[in-house]
Amino acid sequence: xxDKTYDxxxxxxxxxxxxxxxxxxxxxxxxxxxxxxxxxxxxxxxxGLLFLPxxxxxxxxxxxxxxxxxxxxxxxxxxxxGAFANSLVIALVxxxxxxxxxxxxxxxxxxxxxxxxxxxxxxxxxxxxxxxxVLLVPVFGxxxxxxxxxxxxxxxxxxxxxxxxxxxxxxxGTHSGIILIYVAMNLPFVIWILQSFIVQVPHSLEExxxxxxxNPFQIFFLVVLPIIKPGLAAAAIFTFRIAWNxxxxxSALSDRDTKTVPILIVNNMSExxxxxxxxxxxxxxxxxxxxxxxxxxxxxxxTGMTAGAVKG
Amino acid sequence: MxxxxxxxxxxxxxxxxxxxIMVIALLYPLGYMVYGSFRAWDPSQNISETEFVGLKNYIxxxxxxxxxxxxxVTLKFAxxxxxxxxxxGVGLALLLDRNIRGMSILRTLFxxxxxxxxxxxxxxxxYMYHPTVGTFNRFLKSIGLDGVDWLGQHxxxxxxxxxxxxxxxxxxILTLAALQSLPQSALEAAKIDGAGGWQQIWHIKLPLMMPxxxxxxxxxxxxxxxxxxxxxxxxxxxPGLSTEILALRISRTAxxxxxxxxAAAMSNYLLMLLLLLTVAMFAFNKIQTARAARLRAxxxxxx
Numbered sequence: 001x002x003d004k005t006y007d008x009x010x011x012x013x014x015x016x017x018x019x020x021x022x023x024x025x026x027x028x029x030x031x032x033x034x035x036x037x038x039x040x041x042x043x044x045x046x047x048g049l050l051f052l053p054x055x056x057x058x059x060x061x062x063x064x065x066x067x068x069x070x071x072x073x074x075x076x077x078x079x080x081x082g083a084f085a086n087s088l089v090i091a092l093v094x095x096x097x098x099x100x101x102x103x104x105x106x107x108x109x110x111x112x113x114x115x116x117x118x119x120x121x122x123x124x125x126x127x128x129x130x131x132x133x134v135l136l137v138p139v140f141g142x143x144x145x146x147x148x149x150x151x152x153x154x155x156x157x158x159x160x161x162x163x164x165x166x167x168x169x170x171x172x173g174t175h176s177g178i179i180l181i182y183v184a185m186n187l188p189f190v191i192w193i194l195q196s197f198i199v200q201v202p203h204s205l206e207e208x209x210x211x212x213x214x215n216p217f218q219i220f221f222l223v224v225l226p227i228i229k230p231g232l233a234a235a236a237i238f239t240f241r242i243a244w245n246x247x248x249x250x251s252a253l254s255d256r257d258t259k260t261v262p263i264l265i266v267n268n269m270s271e272x273x274x275x276x277x278x279x280x281x282x283x284x285x286x287x288x289x290x291x292x293x294x295x296x297x298x299x300x301x302x303t304g305m306t307a308g309a310v311k312g
Numbered sequence: 313m314x315x316x317x318x319x320x321x322x323x324x325x326x327x328x329x330x331x332x333i334m335v336i337a338l339l340y341p342l343g344y345m346v347y348g349s350f351r352a353w354d355p356s357q358n359i360s361e362t363e364f365v366g367l368k369n370y371i372x373x374x375x376x377x378x379x380x381x382x383x384x385v386t387l388k389f390a391x392x393x394x395x396x397x398x399x400x401g402v403g404l405a406l407l408l409d410r411n412i413r414g415m416s417i418l419r420t421l422f423x424x425x426x427x428x429x430x431x432x433x434x435x436x437x438x439y440m441y442h443p444t445v446g447t448f449n450r451f452l453k454s455i456g457l458d459g460v461d462w463l464g465q466h467x468x469x470x471x472x473x474x475x476x477x478x479x480x481x482x483x484x485i486l487t488l489a490a491l492q493s494l495p496q497s498a499l500e501a502a503k504i505d506g507a508g509g510w511q512q513i514w515h516i517k518l519p520l521m522m523p524x525x526x527x528x529x530x531x532x533x534x535x536x537x538x539x540x541x542x543x544x545x546x547x548x549x550x551p552g553l554s555t556e557i558l559a560l561r562i563s564r565t566a567x568x569x570x571x572x573x574x575a576a577a578m579s580n581y582l583l584m585l586l587l588l589l590t591v592a593m594f595a596f597n598k599i600q601t602a603r604a605a606r607l608r609a610x611x612x613x614x615x
Binding site for chain 1: 320322323324326327329330331333334336337338339340341342344345348353355358359404407408410414416417418419420421422423424425427428429430431432434435436437438439440444445447477482485486489490537538540541544545558559562563566567572575576579582583586587589590594
């Protein structure tokens with residue numbers, strides 16, 4: 001990169017660049033700054049950057065996981081720590097499952113000719129456009145009434161032991177219920193993106209592995225997967241982003257114990273008197289993981305985005 | 313060859329887990345929804361206890377003024393958002409398609425708005441639009457103007473602006489990628505023939521990028537119908553029905569009015585609309601591939 005030469009540009013271009021960067025990042029920075037202000041400072045609005053930064057908002061937000069008592073409040077009403085843990089479990093597990101299932105399916109669609117391949121590929125493409133709102137009604141109905149396992153059966157107990165949840169062992173209200181719909185929702189997208197990466201893997205490599213006596217699974221896991229790592233990274237980030245940020249389906253499916261962070265934020269926003277400082281601190285905490293991913297892996301994200309759109 | 317026959321089952325093994333999940337949690341629910349949309353369905357009821365009402369839900373909706381308004385708002389939102397974003401995104405990409413220092417930083421910072429939770433985006437903009445403490449009104453007042461009632465009188469416009477902020481970078485980045493993969497030879501040839509900047513854009517760059525642009529546009533349009541959280545947090549659909557897009561109305565019909573049958577029928581309307589767009593995109597892709605194949609064949613024959 002360092003020996004790359006750059007064209008000389010008119011200064012106006014750099015002004016435009018600066019303005020664009022300011023517009024893109026401004027609101028985020030504003031929220032970041034405000035999350036360190038007391039509500040009094042936010043409302044009086046004295047001097048943009050002249051204020052005494054305080055972590056009180058973050059303390060209030062995280063009150064259920066802090067190890068020390070807070071002076072400024074007597075009762076911890078915001079269960080942010082628990083919601084954060086729920087979000088993390090749901091996002092990580094569903095990302096992992098989506099990736100594993102998605103790359104296997106993408107491989108099958110790209111490399112094999114089999115009966116039903118066209119149907120599978122077309123269906124995958126079609127369901128990609130289904131909005132979460134459309135899934136709301138059936139998922140609510142099914143997860144509450146039909147996808148239930150008798151309390152006494154072995155599978156039912158196993159699920160309850162693994163993921164928690166209380167009462168009936170219906171999918172609604174459990175982590176696994178939310179994970180299931182997230183995996184299903186993200187699979188078409190992941191398959192779509194990964195297909196365009198798998199196509200680029202040279203056939204000769206797989207042939208060589210086959211000559212050496214590797215079976216299809218060894219070829220897939222030991223030869224193909226390592227090559228498409230960048231694609232996997234992109235797909236992982238996109239899946240994580242959706243599972244981490246989604247609100248609607250999680251709000252329909254979760255109960256008191258399985259609430260995720262977006263639900264918490266929306267619930268606190270709809271109150272009459274919004275506590276801006278605290279809510280911005282929670283928003284910032286929710287935004288930090290995706291921001292970190294973006295800064296670390298922007299190249300992969302951009303590749304994934306273009307691969308998904310251009311290859312159709 | 314023997315190995316290939318023995319492994320005939322392999323693709324199915326690879327495909328099966330994903331297929332099972334998608335059938336259980338995507339296709340079956342969709343079928344369930346279509347079935348439920350023909351029934352008078354209350355959340356407390358099991359679907360087998362509900363009464364079959366035929367097309368009643370669909371007909372009620374069709375003549376329901378608030379559904380029509382909500383459909384109108386959705387279309388207005390989706391179309392204006394995509395139109396502005398396409399113009400801005402493509403314009404910026406054409407303008408910034410230069411070899412400048414800092415381009416990669418710009419791209420990185422540009423994808424931030426897309427990666428942040430819609431709920432948080434709504435939260436940020438709701439703060440900035442706030443009538444008294446919000447950034448915009450404070451700025452307007454500091455230069456001596458009257459504040460604007462952003463989320464009141466101009467709610468739809470404000471929501472559109474927030475979406476443009478969030479998603480213009482998507483189009484910018486895809487267009488930039490397309491621009492940078494254009495065949496250099498065509499551009500060189502145009503330069504030698506003395507084509508100016510605008511002529512290059514109009515006659516070479518835009519036509520060559522058209523396939524990508526159309527796919528991008530349709531993708532964005534499909535996504536614009538999915539927007540929900542940003543609007544929910546900013547306005548909750550109000551004031552009145554002025555920003556109540558279909559997705560929001562579905563969720564309200566299901567949770568507040570407790571009419572799952574009607575909500576299912578509404579979901580079906582939305583789904584049909586999106587299906588139309590997807591089929592359009594699919595057909596376009598097919599035509600494009602066929603044309604590319606034909607062109608390639610023609611070139612080979614000439615050789």
